[in-house]
Amino acid sequence: MGNFLKNNQSPLQYVTIEVDEESHIEIKEKDVCITECENKPCTYYCPTRVYSWDQESNKIKIDYTRCIECMACPYGCPYRNINWHFPRGGYGVNYQL
Ligand code: SF4
Ligand code: SF4
Structure with a gap:
C-alpha cells in the first residue's frame, strides 16, 4: 500500500500503535x-489507508491496525455508515516517540 503525502512519508512512521485483537471500527x-x-x-x-475496496469480496476492507485515531x-x-470508537484502554496510537 503506497504512501500519499507530498513528501512520500506515511504518518505511521511517526507513531507507535498498541494493537488490540478486537477492531474498534466496523x-x-x-x-x-x-x-x-x-x-x-x-x-x-x-491518512493511513485503513479502508480499501476489496474487489473479490465486493466490500470495504478495514485494517484497523493502521488507525492513528484522527x-x-x-x-x-x-x-x-462507520461505527468508530476509541480503542479499549491500553490500546491504540501513541504519538510520543
Ligand atoms: S480515525 Fe483512523 S480509520 Fe478513521 S480516518 Fe482517522 S486514521 Fe483513518
Ligand atoms: S458508505 Fe461510508 S464506509 Fe461505505 S464506502 Fe462509502 S464512505 Fe466508505
Missing part, C-alpha cells in the same frame, strides 16, 4: 457501501 451496513456510495471516500480521506471517520463517511 461498517454498519455493507450494502450501503455497495449500492449507495459511488465514490467510497473512506478509501482516500483516511477522528475523520465519523465525519468523512457521507452515509454515517
Whole structure:
C-alpha cells in the first residue's frame, strides 16, 4: 500500500500503535457501501489507508491496525455508515516517540 503525502512519508512512521485483537471500527451496513456510495471516500480521506475496496469480496476492507485515531471517520463517511470508537484502554496510537 503506497504512501500519499507530498513528501512520500506515511504518518505511521511517526507513531507507535498498541494493537488490540478486537477492531474498534466496523461498517454498519455493507450494502450501503455497495449500492449507495459511488465514490467510497473512506478509501482516500483516511491518512493511513485503513479502508480499501476489496474487489473479490465486493466490500470495504478495514485494517484497523493502521488507525492513528484522527477522528475523520465519523465525519468523512457521507452515509454515517462507520461505527468508530476509541480503542479499549491500553490500546491504540501513541504519538510520543
Ligand atoms: S464512505 Fe461510508 S458508505 Fe462509502 S464506502 Fe466508505 S464506509 Fe461505505
Ligand atoms: S480515525 Fe482517522 S486514521 Fe483512523 S480509520 Fe478513521 S480516518 Fe483513518
